[in-house]
Amino acid sequence: MKLSSGTLRLIIPAVSLALLLAAVFYMQPRAMSYTGLNLLFNLAVPIALATVAQMLIMAVNDLDLSMGTFVSFCACVTATFLQASPAMGVLIFLGAIAAYAAMGMIIHVRELPSIVVTLGMSFFWGGLAVLMLPSPGGEAPGWVRWLMTSKPPFVPMAIVASVVIAAVTHFLIMRSSFGVLIRGVGGNFRSVERAGWSVIRIRAATYALAALFAVLSGIALVGLTTSADANIALRYTLLSIAGVILGGGEFVGGRVSPIGAVIGALTLALAGSFLSFMRISPDWQIGAQGAILIVVLALRLFLNRLERREKIQ
Amino acid sequence: MIIRKMLFASVAVACVVGPISALADTADKKIALSNNYAGNSWRQAMLTSWDKITKDAVAKGVVAAADPFTTAENQATEQAAQIQNLILQGYDAIVVNAASPTALNGAIKEACDAGIIVVSFDGIVTEPCAWRIAVDFKAMGESQLDYLAKKLPKGGNLLEIRGLAGVSVDDEIHAGIEAGVEKNPQFKIVGSVNGDWAQDVAQRAVAGILPSLPEIAAVVTQGGDGYGAAQAFAAANRPTPTIVMGNREDELVWWKQQKDKNGYETMSVSIAPGVSTLAFWVAQQILDGKEVKKDLVVPFLRIDQDNLETNLAGTQKGGVANVEYSLEDAQKVIASAK
Numbered sequence: 219m220k221l222s223s224g225t226l227r228l229i230i231p232a233v234s235l236a237l238l239l240a241a242v243f244y245m246q247p248r249a250m251s252y253t254g255l256n257l258l259f260n261l262a263v264p265i266a267l268a269t270v271a272q273m274l275i276m277a278v279n280d281l282d283l284s285m286g287t288f289v290s291f292c293a294c295v296t297a298t299f300l301q302a303s304p305a306m307g308v309l310i311f312l313g314a315i316a317a318y319a320a321m322g323m324i325i326h327v328r329e330l331p332s333i334v335v336t337l338g339m340s341f342f343w344g345g346l347a348v349l350m351l352p353s354p355g356g357e358a359p360g361w362v363r364w365l366m367t368s369k370p371p372f373v374p375m376a377i378v379a380s381v382v383i384a385a386v387t388h389f390l391i392m393r394s395s396f397g398v399l400i401r402g403v404g405g406n407f408r409s410v411e412r413a414g415w416s417v418i419r420i421r422a423a424t425y426a427l428a429a430l431f432a433v434l435s436g437i438a439l440v441g442l443t444t445s446a447d448a449n450i451a452l453r454y455t456l457l458s459i460a461g462v463i464l465g466g467g468e469f470v471g472g473r474v475s476p477i478g479a480v481i482g483a484l485t486l487a488l489a490g491s492f493l494s495f496m497r498i499s500p501d502w503q504i505g506a507q508g509a510i511l512i513v514v515l516a517l518r519l520f521l522n523r524l525e526r527r528e529k530i531q
Numbered sequence: 532m533i534i535r536k537m538l539f540a541s542v543a544v545a546c547v548v549g550p551i552s553a554l555a556d557t558a559d560k561k562i563a564l565s566n567n568y569a570g571n572s573w574r575q576a577m578l579t580s581w582d583k584i585t586k587d588a589v590a591k592g593v594v595a596a597a598d599p600f601t602t603a604e605n606q607a608t609e610q611a612a613q614i615q616n617l618i619l620q621g622y623d624a625i626v627v628n629a630a631s632p633t634a635l636n637g638a639i640k641e642a643c644d645a646g647i648i649v650v651s652f653d654g655i656v657t658e659p660c661a662w663r664i665a666v667d668f669k670a671m672g673e674s675q676l677d678y679l680a681k682k683l684p685k686g687g688n689l690l691e692i693r694g695l696a697g698v699s700v701d702d703e704i705h706a707g708i709e710a711g712v713e714k715n716p717q718f719k720i721v722g723s724v725n726g727d728w729a730q731d732v733a734q735r736a737v738a739g740i741l742p743s744l745p746e747i748a749a750v751v752t753q754g755g756d757g758y759g760a761a762q763a764f765a766a767a768n769r770p771t772p773t774i775v776m777g778n779r780e781d782e783l784v785w786w787k788q789q790k791d792k793n794g795y796e797t798m799s800v801s802i803a804p805g806v807s808t809l810a811f812w813v814a815q816q817i818l819d820g821k822e823v824k825k826d827l828v829v830p831f832l833r834i835d836q837d838n839l840e841t842n843l844a845g846t847q848k849g850g851v852a853n854v855e856y857s858l859e860d861a862q863k864v865i866a867s868a869k
Binding site: 246248249253254257258260261264265348352353354355356439441442443444445446447449450451452453454487490491494495497503504507 | 598600603604606607608609611612613615616618619620621631632633634635636637638640641645657658696699702
């Protein structure tokens with residue numbers, strides 16, 4: 219049996235998610251129900267969207283350290299402007315997406331390290347969020363709340379949303395010609411350039427698309443929490459990067475897996491619940507979360523090596 | 532005479548029997564503590580108090596379990612996930628010290644919908660289905676000015692040390708201080724810095740602003756910043772103003788030293804970390820079927836010149852002056868809210 223490297227890349231995240239899920243079900247049989255699954259996974263939906271956004275940036279060989287503050291900013295906009303005057307809210311989101319596109323262009327033209335630019339931008343977004351919502355508050359627009367708490371028959375919303383996100387991004391990144399270009403820029407932008415494409419445009423479009431997913435993440439988050447806070451999503455920066463890596467992506471551009479990224483985000487969310495059900499003391503939880511990451515990555519490295527050995531033979 | 536004795540006896544019996552029959556109803560109930568942060572002396576004292584009081588309650592069979600859970604990263608999204616996990620684990624009540632007053636509302640609504648009692652304290656939540664045990668932080672700010680107005684009738688310049696920007700507690704104490712200044716116009720706030728409730732941050736911030744300030748009569752604070760402010764004044768070779776303290780052990784020790792040396796006078800005010808135990812008893816009372824108002828107020832803990840020594844003696848090294856609450860205290864707080 220021959221497996222493509224793409225499938226192989228997906229197997230480990232999927233298996234680790236299944237293992238974790240089995241362990242959680244064993245420890246807490248109550249989780250094995252419609253509400254249980256929803257409670258386990260609904261907060262993973264915004265993380266999955268942020269992870270997809272981060273994956274897009276990583277696909278063009280960059281890294282976004284402002285993801286957490288940007289999602290927080292979007293959450294604040296959702297809870298204030300989008301709720302009070304939807305048109306204004308949409309306008310702000312369009313502006314933010316344009317800012318992301320411009321950021322992609324600047325990074326490309328000036329050949330700046332994306333880490334530095336996005337780190338700087340993280341203070342900008344954080345500042346805007348505090349200006350907009352100096353003390354926690356705001357209210358989720360009714361339709362967002364309805365969407366995030368809706369109860370579709372048989373399968374909980376969290377699972378439906380994850381599958382939809384995975385399917386849409388898989389089509390976008392792995393099946394469309396635009397997706398090929400994105401991965402091409404990350405893999406070897408000179409060859410894309412020589413083939414006659416405008417790399418700066420592709421980069422700008424990728425950043426804009428990433429911003430769109432981050433905006434959706436902010437909206438989804440507010441739909442779950444009902445209101446916002448300027449610091450609500452700061453964890454998402456590292457969570458999204460970990461999700462991409464856990465899902466089979468790599469820091470070297472071009473090697474990403476959208477389905478894997480969504481699975482990675484779900485795995486991270488589940489790892490937290492797993493540790494909490496295990497009653498691990500909080501002092502050890504960060505370490506234990508790190509240990510789970512290392513185990514999964516080690517497994518992947520091992521499989522990569524096997525794959526390479528087979529190729530040589 | 533006999534009738535009176537009998538009355539006394541029956542009251543005494545009612546007092547003894549009352550709580551026991553009340554306790555039996557919650558013997559099979561499980562209460563969880565969802566805590567967002569454990570990284571400073573106040574939170575450590577809070578967890579220790581919880582541990583002490585609830586272990587005793589579990590041993591006596593008042594409740595079946597009272598487990599504390601702390602999130603690793605002090606993030607609202609992480610705590611929301613934690614609360615959803617607690618729902619799955621089948622707790623009957625969740626006591627919350629929240630990372631954000633609003634960002635947990637979704638998870639807390641889920642808990643209420645699952646029939647779980649949610650009691651928030653210190654870091655309270657705005658979700659209407661939850662109970663709130665709040666400190667009147669505004670009054671805490673105002674009380675500082677009331678004290679200063681008495682001590683320094685002539686007034687003077689004030690330096691304000693604020694807490695962590697963007698946190699509601701900081702806003703409320705600040706509002707109280709502003710209201711106090713309005714009431715006592717002989718005082719004027721000439722400078723304001725953020726001390727983040729940490730001595731080192733406060734010391735750096737005060738040292739930075741001090742050269743630009745006129746003579747300071749008093750420093751109004753939020754707790755955890757008084758000792759740092761004192762160090763900054765000493766380092767700049769400026770006369771030590773009246774610095775309001777915040778019940779931390781290092782602050783009380785410094786105050787005691789100054790008091791012994793030159794009769795230094797001030798006051799100290801903060802919320803007692805043992806408020807977690809009050810929240811525990813309130814949750815137990817609600818589980819027991821008692822009718823409890825959604826909004827309760829807990830008194831803050833104030834230390835003055837004359838009771839400094841007793842409070843200092845009862846405070847652990849590196850800790851915070853503390854009070855632990857009993858079931859009777861909780862019943863008193865509940866009764867006074869009606």
